[in-house]
Amino acid sequence: MSTLLIMAVNLIVGVCIGLTGIAGFLLPMFYTGFLNLPAADALALSFAAFLISGILGSFNYFRSGNLTLPAAFILSAGSLVGAIFGVKLNLLISEEMIKLILYLVVLLSGVSILVREWLAKHQNKPSASAKSGRSETIDWKSILLYLILGLTTGAVCAASGAGGPVLVMPLLTTLGFPAHMAVGIALFDSIFIAIPSIAGYFYAASDVSSLFRLLPLVLILHGAGVYAGSRYAPKINQNLLKTIVASASILIACGKLIPLLI
Numbered sequence: 001m002s003t004l005l006i007m008a009v010n011l012i013v014g015v016c017i018g019l020t021g022i023a024g025f026l027l028p029m030f031y032t033g034f035l036n037l038p039a040a041d042a043l044a045l046s047f048a049a050f051l052i053s054g055i056l057g058s059f060n061y062f063r064s065g066n067l068t069l070p071a072a073f074i075l076s077a078g079s080l081v082g083a084i085f086g087v088k089l090n091l092l093i094s095e096e097m098i099k100l101i102l103y104l105v106v107l108l109s110g111v112s113i114l115v116r117e118w119l120a121k122h123q124n125k126p127s128a129s130a131k132s133g134r135s136e137t138i139d140w141k142s143i144l145l146y147l148i149l150g151l152t153t154g155a156v157c158a159a160s161g162a163g164g165p166v167l168v169m170p171l172l173t174t175l176g177f178p179a180h181m182a183v184g185i186a187l188f189d190s191i192f193i194a195i196p197s198i199a200g201y202f203y204a205a206s207d208v209s210s211l212f213r214l215l216p217l218v219l220i221l222h223g224a225g226v227y228a229g230s231r232y233a234p235k236i237n238q239n240l241l242k243t244i245v246a247s248a249s250i251l252i253a254c255g256k257l258i259p260l261l262i
Helices: 002-020 026-033 039-063 069-090 095-122 140-160 165-174 179-204 208-235 238-261
Strands: none
Touching: 002 026, 002 039, 002 208, 002 238, 026 039, 026 095, 026 238, 039 069, 039 095, 039 179, 039 208, 069 140, 069 179, 095 140, 095 165, 095 238, 140 165, 140 179, 165 179, 179 208
């Protein structure tokens, strides 16, 4: 039964990631919260899926013109370094603290998405998804900003298992990127968060042989979901999808945080 659940959840989460870019956090929450896997094992499987979602999703977003490479490469360079520190930090703290960090990151991300959409609607301003694309020209201030953003989010995401887009996508829309382009860049960035995370968490996993047996199923089902979702993302109302995912993330995070805090 657990194998079938893992397959189903990876397919569904893959579709959500392809459509919105902000559902990856559900995987480590599922592995640790419902299957009770050790944190390192859960994060090893999760980041393996995030690597596939990053590759397939960013490829489709690039084909549709929703991935600007200069900003994506600079951001990803910072995330690669940040993720290395994030994995090291994770392995130094307790599993309960890891879960607490993950649920708090998910909660705050969900709240920030809802608040930003509410402000855009009630101030009669177009949300980030309605803005035009940004210029390919990047000055040194933007380079520094993207590097710092990548370093910080890479460390937090690698340490907590949040994946990447759940933090990066909202921040990019705040900086003025259209929603579809923000998703594309965030998916590309998640590749560089996933690479050191996979290496670190598989090395620390308690049952590597079991993980390798599950890995093909995880990658195939998750990849199929991401590919399908990212193909149809430009046709979907992104504001509605973000609101649904953000609301669900808040409810799930609160449900998981309450037992940890009382």
